[in-house]
Amino acid sequence: MEKRGGHVYFAKKDTDAVNYITNLAKEKHVQRVVKSKSMVTTEIDLDKQLLKLPGMKLMETDLAEFILQSDNWDEPTHIVFPTLHKNRDQIRGVFEKLGYTGDNDPTRMARFAREYLRGYFLQADMGITGCNFAIADSGLINLVTNEGNADLTMAIPKTQVVVMGMERLVPSLKEAEVLDNMLSRSAVGQKLTSYCSFSGEQVAGESDGPEDLHVVILDNGRSNALGTPFESVLQCIRCGACLNVCPIYRHIGGHGYGSIYPGPIGAVLSPVLDGYEKFGDLPFASSLCGACTETCPVKIPLHRLLIKHREVMMDKLKTDKAFNKAIMKGIGMGTAHSDLFQMALQFDHSATLPFVSKKPTTVDNLYNHQGHITHAPSMAKGWTDVRDAPRPPKHTENFRRWFKDHEAQKGASNDDQ
Amino acid sequence: MTSDNREEFLNFIAAKAERPRHQLTDHPFVPLNDLPETTLADKTPAELFALAKENSEAEHVTFKTAATADLPSVLDQMITDKTAQSLLLPTDERIAAYGLTDWAAQVAPRPTYWDPAGSRTENIQRAQDADLAIGCVEFLCAESGTITVATTPGQGRSFHFLPKHYVALVPQSRIVPRSRQAMDWYDTELKAGRLHTSNINFITGPSNSGDIEMVLVVGVHGPIDMTYVVLTDK
Ligand code: SF4
Numbered sequence: 001m002e003k004r005g006g007h008v009y010f011a012k013k014d015t016d017a018v019n020y021i022t023n024l025a026k027e028k029h030v031q032r033v034v035k036s037k038s039m040v041t042t043e044i045d046l047d048k049q050l051l052k053l054p055g056m057k058l059m060e061t062d063l064a065e066f067i068l069q070s071d072n073w074d075e076p077t078h079i080v081f082p083t084l085h086k087n088r089d090q091i092r093g094v095f096e097k098l099g100y101t102g103d104n105d106p107t108r109m110a111r112f113a114r115e116y117l118r119g120y121f122l123q124a125d126m127g128i129t130g131c132n133f134a135i136a137d138s139g140l141i142n143l144v145t146n147e148g149n150a151d152l153t154m155a156i157p158k159t160q161v162v163v164m165g166m167e168r169l170v171p172s173l174k175e176a177e178v179l180d181n182m183l184s185r186s187a188v189g190q191k192l193t194s195y196c197s198f199s200g201e202q203v204a205g206e207s208d209g210p211e212d213l214h215v216v217i218l219d220n221g222r223s224n225a226l227g228t229p230f231e232s233v234l235q236c237i238r239c240g241a242c243l244n245v246c247p248i249y250r251h252i253g254g255h256g257y258g259s260i261y262p263g264p265i266g267a268v269l270s271p272v273l274d275g276y277e278k279f280g281d282l283p284f285a286s287s288l289c290g291a292c293t294e295t296c297p298v299k300i301p302l303h304r305l306l307i308k309h310r311e312v313m314m315d316k317l318k319t320d321k322a323f324n325k326a327i328m329k330g331i332g333m334g335t336a337h338s339d340l341f342q343m344a345l346q347f348d349h350s351a352t353l354p355f356v357s358k359k360p361t362t363v364d365n366l367y368n369h370q371g372h373i374t375h376a377p378s379m380a381k382g383w384t385d386v387r388d389a390p391r392p393p394k395h396t397e398n399f400r401r402w403f404k405d406h407e408a409q410k411g412a413s414n415d416d417q
Numbered sequence: 418m419t420s421d422n423r424e425e426f427l428n429f430i431a432a433k434a435e436r437p438r439h440q441l442t443d444h445p446f447v448p449l450n451d452l453p454e455t456t457l458a459d460k461t462p463a464e465l466f467a468l469a470k471e472n473s474e475a476e477h478v479t480f481k482t483a484a485t486a487d488l489p490s491v492l493d494q495m496i497t498d499k500t501a502q503s504l505l506l507p508t509d510e511r512i513a514a515y516g517l518t519d520w521a522a523q524v525a526p527r528p529t530y531w532d533p534a535g536s537r538t539e540n541i542q543r544a545q546d547a548d549l550a551i552g553c554v555e556f557l558c559a560e561s562g563t564i565t566v567a568t569t570p571g572q573g574r575s576f577h578f579l580p581k582h583y584v585a586l587v588p589q590s591r592i593v594p595r596s597r598q599a600m601d602w603y604d605t606e607l608k609a610g611r612l613h614t615s616n617i618n619f620i621t622g623p624s625n626s627g628d629i630e631m632v633l634v635v636g637v638h639g640p641i642d643m644t645y646v647v648l649t650d651k
Contacts (some may be wrong), residue, residue: 010425039467062628063628067629082628084631087630088629089586114636136441147639148624148638148640151639156575156576158537173604174597177596177600190476190561191472191560192619194560195619195624195639199615203615205612206573206615207612208573209574226435227434243418315557
């Protein structure tokens with residue numbers, strides 16, 4: 001890349017990337033930015049930061065992203081079809097605010113967007129794109145789009161910024177070609193997407209294309225996956241196939257995930273990037289049917305990674321191992337020795353007194369032993385956090401005692417016959 | 418502004434991954450199979466032509482053929498059909514090779530050219546103003562109906578994207594089975610230093626989008642329609 005005259009910047013965090021790009025825009029007095037669809041710039045929230053610069057105009061040029069931007073920065077719901085949640089009338093409503101006067105015919109609306117955005121393209125002084133694959137040996141950036149907007153973004157403005165996740169690297173053009181084929185088939189069922197481009201900084205003699213190219217390589221949590229069982233999630237080519245087959249995604253839609261990466265891939269990736277605190281719920285939003293794993297073109301074991309997330313969470317976050325081990329050992333001893341066990345049965349009722357709810361009971365169990373437990377200590381807390389536990393019966397009323405008495409009675413009545 | 422943090426970044430990743438840093442040349446990738454090369458590789462030129470036609474048409478492309486002698490009249494017809502008021506041609510030796518020099522000198526409307534000596538603004542404006550562009554491309558991939566073209570000083574990037582209607586001229590001998598064979602050629606030419614370009618486009622049909630209710634709309638940012646003319650005697 002640098003051999004071709006480009007600049008490469010390594011960004012550890014989202015803010016590093018955003019700062020680099022906003023500084024570049026300031027330095028070059030950029031006023032008009034055109035962007036082509038890129039998940040990673042949404043991930044680092046670049047648009048809003050750039051728009052804070054005085055006088056800055058920024059336009060998303062992918063049709064769907066353009067619709068979202070025009071609708072007051074609505075959030076995307078799908079990796080490949082971000083406006084899946086809007087119907088044609090809603091889109092017409094959005095366009096009417098921009099001066100569209102036609103009907104809700106998709107072709108006419110798309111033509112309107114074409115004309116509207118063309119004007120922007122021709123005046124743009126900076127183009128920002130994502131990157132499907134970066135080719136290591138030739139330093140070219142591979143972009144795949146259906147609309148051709150990425151190519152215009154790379155052709156017209158003098159300055160181009162590419163933001164890429166650090167895992168987007170492929171060795172040579174050949175691997176990029178294989179993956180482009182795979183991506184097209186898995187994403188939209190086409191043999192090859194309309195525009196697959198491989199490009200870098202303008203070479204001598206050419207009159208369009210970027211004169212100044214900056215590539216920002218972003219970590220932003222991706223390295224959390226390295227050296228862990230989740231490493232394979234970095235193979236993802238963002239085709240969206242796992243979303244399409246996921247029964248959960250199909251019911252709740254993209255917004256429900258609260259992350260810009262929805263669906264199975266989002267449920268695996270978001271906790272890796274941003275931690276369990278924020279996205280710990282996502283690995284549980286799965287029926288574990290495995291349809292995602294089956295469809296994934298790059299063979300990421302998605303549903304197995306979801307289970308792994310649950311495991312890791314349970315291990316790391318919920319259980320304090322040393323303490324629980326001691327308790328389990330105690331319980332093991334108690335239940336293994338009959339004397340100890342008998343003793344436990346003698347005292348369990350009175351021992352639970354401190355934990356019995358003081359509040360009046362509204363509904364009673366059939367067998368009630370003077371109250372129920374709402375705040376048990378230690379391991380049993382997991383249970384009482386979500387429901388009440390019945391209090392153990394008094395020693396004189398417990399099952400063993402009852403059974404003994406019952407047997408005795410039965411024996412007596414048998415003798416009668 | 419350059420990557421002064423490069424070493425730190427790369428070392429950090431290597432440490433996280435618990436693998437030493439390495440160079441691609443020391444650990445080349447070994448493909449698991451040769452499907453990219455072998456798929457459709459056994460087809461005859463006639464079979465490839467038929468496949469190319471079928472797959473291009475499936476991508477909403479108008480597929481035409483012409484012998485060099487007939488090419489001018491085919492192009493004239495197209496100008497009439499599209500009621501093209503302005504025409505853009507590349508500065509490219511293939512125009513002469515396809516016998517179009519005389520035609521270009523007298524065709525109406527008078528063509529403008531993507532000019533290697535022209536400025537960025539001039540060339541982009543010409544492409545923007547063009548109703549019809551006639552480009553020369555390197556390959557047509559039979560499997561997907563894809564044309565491939567590398568940017569040159571005489572045929573820039575916007576040449577293929579800004580005009581309203583777009584025609585690609587491709588010799589029949591340049592129909593290859595898949596994108597793989599085309600890519601192999603570019604890869605070799607680039608590495609041998611015979612090809613100097615900043616951009617290679619693989620274009621499959623006119624621009625399109627399914628962003629509105631997943632209804633396929635043809636013609637979004639790029640050309641709204643596309644014609645391939647296969648030169649049967651080249
Ligand atoms: S995880 Fe697999 S199926 Fe899902 S988007 Fe990534 S590559 Fe596609």
